[in-house]
Amino acid sequence: MRRAVACLAGAIALMGGVAHAQVTGVVTHTSGKTQFQPGADPDDTGIAIFQGEQLNLMAGGNAFGSAGSFTSTSDISDQVVEFQNGNIAGGALAHLTSRTVVDISFTNDGDTAVIPTLHSTITPAGMGFFAARECLNVITGCTAGATYPGDFHDFQDFTTNDPAGRLAGASFTFRITGGDEVVYELKGNIALLYDAASNSNVIVSDMNAAQAALAGFRPVADDGSQKEFGFVWDATDIEVAFPKGSLLLPGESSTLTYETIVESYSYADCFKLQTGSCLVAYSSFGDPIGRGGGIKPSLLKVASNESSSFQVDQFDFAYPTFSKGVLTFKPVSASAVPEPDSWALMIVGFGALGAAFRRQRRWMVPRIL
Template identity: 25%
Template sequence: MATAMASALALVAASSAGAATLRGGMGGPAGYGNLVLQPNDDNFSAVQNSPFQINFFGYSGRSFFVNNNGNISFGAGISSFTPVPFNGHAEAPLIAPFWADVDTRCSGCGAVYLGAQSPNSFTVTWNNVGYYSANSSKLNNFQMTLAGATNPGDFDIEFRYNRLEWTTGDASGGFAGLGGTPAQAGFDAGDGTHFYSLPGSFSSTGALNFTNIKNASGGESGVFKFSIRNGAVLADGTSPATPLLPSNITNGNGGPGFGFQFQVQQNQRVFVDPIVASGYDFEVAAGGPNILSALFPDLGDADGYTIFLLSDLVHPYATHVGAGGNPFLVDFASIGGVSGFRIAGIDPALGLDPDNANAFVTGLTFDVIGQTTVNLTQTPIRFDTNGSAVPEPASWGMLLFGFAGIGGLLRRRRHAQAPA
């Protein structure tokens, strides 16, 4: 995925103010191509033409709209300024590097540009844009590139975050560009099923942190890459949007769990997609490499998560993970890595629901040199809202059937994220 994108596009330094360097050298007044939108608040462009065929969860074509509020859409322009949680029911299929209330009418604000670095790609840049209402006290600088792949309809998506200073417009409950209903990033296919939000969406702290995190090993912070193949996201474990699905059902700690088998290289983070209860155990099979770090998503759990080592389930290794601005990345490297750990304290209201399982995509790194096969198990800590520690057998049957039934199809469930 990353290789295909890198070979299709060459980076040209366009700004050095933030984490990720934006793609430049595309001509126009700022090096990002032509002005695609005049100074405005909630407008969208005329229909634009992609140089390659786009096959995106049922949409097939070459036309798209550039929307001022930090996204592009297919089939219709979108003027909505306050983001709503992606749930598969967007008014049009959209891809959003930073959906928030962008306003470019202000003095000192930049603009929105459309350009290309190759004949088989296009890049939209929101260059130093302000927020509603015509406010330039804080500016954001970010862009999105789509590049065609080998097979017709296949393409790669790249988000780049150079500078993020605001998350919320005044009409979205924000104050001085923060709070209220903050920005969301990701995509929504509008088909009722497929959607994904970047970890940190709907949190001012989390969204500003897009410049400091990434979803692929190596390269710059502030860069996120996704591959669309055969109309769907490639589930290869390289990003939170493409988590590996279980390869088998396991039994452990008195109940069923899920098994994964995959290969990793040194410093490579692999994302897996278990079902959430009130917590779960991760454990590498005997003789396997230790886990060096775990990156957890933000589900809006106000008091955060508690981490235990499986060798010591009495004394917490880390508490309030993700709460009060604490990072969601837990480092085990300082103790030489661990063969297993438990995450506990997930709000049951966010967890086990056989009819609507919530995703909890976790990124793991391992103590390996070269490529190594890892056998990993994940066992849910079951929680019954009626007070019992174990759910009814019928509920487990529905859960396991639903989980196994998705097979190779990546289905993103709604992340229960609370506004900041």
């Protein structure tokens, strides 16, 4: 389902001038896919698909051994394009993917032909995974302290949930399509895998392109840490030129698609009797859990507010403009940045998923923001 949110007349009125009339329409769309362990009902596959403009889902809990949450928005509100996209997964089988799309239509109403160029911004973001005290349910919560249990190597006995030996991981794709051609794409992925040859767990990552392209790219954990692994980055301005064959003659129109896809998954059972640890993975566009994106086990505390939940910063992009061949689509502001002490409440709210999880088909009905 897609929803056109601006036509030519509306765009002229909204922007208040002929100079912006070249943007003739904006369409936004958000979708998500969740997978959890199927129930006893043969018709229950554990997989659900969601579509809309604003999606917010929490599902799972300790009782079922897995949990996940995603928050994704691509929508028009108050003359801006609202944007955020993030998800988090933990436990025996939790796999979440969410996608945001902003389609922009524009027309060259000038007197000369132009090759379109995009001026835009990749928002701050982060991705990673960590071993934490069992916190898929608010009943047990998460406890801070130097004696925090759970290392990555603890989970090597639990690979039967995924034939490829994946234990936990996260990925992102940022893509810009002009017309029918991809004009910019950036990807990254990280994973914790069980290596049968060495009978040990190994961390693998493909983040070289992201490191080279993104401002402030940095790890979230000390080198060699066996409790957490991941990366964050700052807002990064980009300039993208359409291919030379994309010459736009006077009166001709074209489209541009701004797309993000984030994925997080866990296939590792929690240790209930030994260390009491779970693997949790997260990925986002829109800074997760406070500025800097770091989710450190030492920050996790028992939730005092059960209404807390996994949160991703929302960014307001100015309504796009197209002038003299340049399409501008840039954020005008970010949501308030939480203080470090509030990060804990946000992430341990992930434990509140247990209260929202019921083994019925209605589990999978999203809460619309």
